[in-house]
Amino acid sequence: xxxxxxxxxxxxxxxxxxxxxxxxxxxxxxxxxxxxxxxxxxxxxxxxxxxxxxxxxxxxxxxxxxxxxxxxxxxxxxxxxxxxxxxxxxxxxxxxxxxxxxxxxxxxxxxxxxxxxxxxxxxxxxxxxxxxxxxxxxxxxxxxxxxxxxxxxxxxxxxxxxxxxxxxxxxxxxxxxxxxxxxxxxxxxxxxxxxxxxxxxxxxxxxxxxxxxxxxxxxxxxxxxxxxxxxxxxxxxxxxxxxxxxxxxxxxxxxxxxxxxxxxxxxxxxxxxxxxxxxxxxxxxxxxxxxxxxxxxxx
Numbered sequence: 001x002x003x004x005x006x007x008x009x010x011x012x013x014x015x016x017x018x019x020x021x022x023x024x025x026x027x028x029x030x031x032x033x034x035x036x037x038x039x040x041x042x043x044x045x046x047x048x049x050x051x052x053x054x055x056x057x058x059x060x061x062x063x064x065x066x067x068x069x070x071x072x073x074x075x076x077x078x079x080x081x082x083x084x085x086x087x088x089x090x091x092x093x094x095x096x097x098x099x100x101x102x103x104x105x106x107x108x109x110x111x112x113x114x115x116x117x118x119x120x121x122x123x124x125x126x127x128x129x130x131x132x133x134x135x136x137x138x139x140x141x142x143x144x145x146x147x148x149x150x151x152x153x154x155x156x157x158x159x160x161x162x163x164x165x166x167x168x169x170x171x172x173x174x175x176x177x178x179x180x181x182x183x184x185x186x187x188x189x190x191x192x193x194x195x196x197x198x199x200x201x202x203x204x205x206x207x208x209x210x211x212x213x214x215x216x217x218x219x220x221x222x223x224x225x226x227x228x229x230x231x232x233x234x235x236x237x238x239x240x241x242x243x244x245x246x247x248x249x250x251x252x253x254x255x256x257x258x259x260x261x262x263x264x265x266x267x268x269x270x271x272x273x274x275x276x277x278x279x280x281x282x283x284x285x286x287x288x289x290x291x292x293x294x295x296x297x298x299x
Contacts, residue, residue: 103147
């Protein structure tokens with residue numbers, strides 16, 4: 001995934017999602033982060049919703065080698081598969097409900113492509129989220145790692161007719177196996193009938209809500225799918241999920257430091273970003289084995 005200023009570009013298809021936000025009382029409603037009024041939610045610094053896209057012949061996803069520093073990337077697919085390869089030597093197919101967690105640390109490169117067996121001229125849908133989680137200052141330069149967890153390895157439970165899955169971090173008295181470096185949470189919730197979401201005392205820190213399907217009610221407002229909400233108060237949200245709704249809750253404790261983003265580089269230190277830019281221009285990042293693609297640094 002490649003970020004450039006206020007836009008998100010997904011693969012070579014040129015999908016662009018613009019920032020949007022509006023204040024409705026206790027919440028800021030937005031399409032994604034970062035945006036002007038809210039650069040981060042807890043340690044979450046970037047969320048890209050890959051809206052349902054029909055993949056057709058000659059329109060496969062082929063994102064060549066690109067670098068990251070200072071973050072962990074979390075890929076969560078709802079439909080369709082992607083093939084991930086990175087400079088740690090990992091090759092991993094991402095399937096719906098599984099979690100790909102790549103710790104960039106001091107520097108990693110990776111690619112994302114349509115798997116070879118799906119390049120068969122058959123149409124299919126791809127839908128998911130790609131997320132960046134900033135690493136705390138003291139962990140920004142750790143060695144890169146990669147972790148993958150299947151859906152049955154994650155905490156799953158039911159509550160009053162709604163299904164919950166803890167994708168990362170901790171919440172509702174449970175801990176996901178994903179190795180995180182800060183206090184955070186990401187939880188998927190699906191319901192068939194109207195469901196009141198109990199958050200107070202269950203989640204710690206700032207809270208964001210991505211509405212994948214359906215609609216929710218918050219502060220007397222009905223918010224439909226395709227929007228994102230960010231709570232302006234910790235642990236004090238009253239949210240009602242309308243029937244057949246699907247959301248992602250995310251957030252956590254705020255960092256004390258200000259974080260900076262340039263392209264795919266995130267750091268609390270601008271000098272580290274400048275050094276990463278220089279390394280990428282000089283082709284000094286680690287490479288994905290047997291891959292010779294290269295996405296230039298944007299001017």
